[in-house]
């Protein structure tokens with residue numbers, strides 16, 4: 057890949073984890089001896105392509121400072137009300153780094169593989185087009201409720217994952233404009249779509265789950281233990 061391209065990462069980690077119901081932010085739950093956030097930062101740390109890693113945590117987060125990171129690329133940034141606000145704060149904090157591209161990856165997705173992230177980066181840089189990791193929907197999808205239910209054709213349905221990878225200035229502009237107009241933005245791609253920018257879908261592993269509810273945590277414990285085992289056998 058072109059070595060002159062500057063890529064920075066943003067890790068939204070300022071959520072409260074209400075759906076996890078543990079009484080503190082889920083990104084600090086421990087899995088196989090480390091917090092979820094540390095696992096996620098270890099994965100991004102494998103990518104020498106990244107020049108900076110902005111970790112966006114709540115302004116009143118008292119957990120982050122208890123963690124020790126040797127990666128000098130890590131930069132603490134204050135979070136916002138919603139995930140999109142946190143990402144925008146991350147973009148502003150990276151301004152002086154002047155990255156060409158930015159990779160946004162949820163702290164709550166520690167299972168991602170560096171190989172999937174490299175596929176996303178390489179494909180998007182080659183075509184000079186932003187994109188996201190996504191997994192094809194595998195189940196039958198229903199819309200409605202018991203009283204009126206319909207089956208949704210799933211040929212073209214994808215689950216959006218992270219990382220999501222876009223040119224820095226284009227993403228910053230799209231997010232700023234969409235948020236200023238009160239548009240609901242739940243991922244970076246939705247801001248880019250609103251701004252009528254193209255978004256590539258790069259197939260990613262479906263076990264790159266977002267740890268959201270207690271059952272996700274149980275599954276993540278199993279999968280992270282498996283990843284550690286296969287890494288020690290390499």
Ligand SMILES: Nc1ccn([C@@H]2O[C@H](COP(=O)(O)OP(=O)(O)OP(=O)(O)O)[C@@H](O)[C@H]2O)c(=O)n1
Pocket residue numbers: 067068069070071072073074075076082083112135136137138139140142143162163164165266267268
């Ligand atoms: N204001 C916010 C809200 C969320 N996030 C981050 O965005 C990612 C995805 O959000 P989600 O899974 O919804 O996390 P929470 O908002 O913490 O969960 P909940 O909705 O259950 O409270 C998480 O890494 C979370 O820390 C963030 O940086 N800033």
Ligand SMILES: C[C@](O)(CO)[C@H](O)COP(=O)(O)O
Pocket residue numbers: 139162215216217218242243244266
């Ligand atoms: C960004 C994301 O993980 C893509 O699926 C998702 O939109 C985050 O949603 P959340 O409600 O903030 O967890």
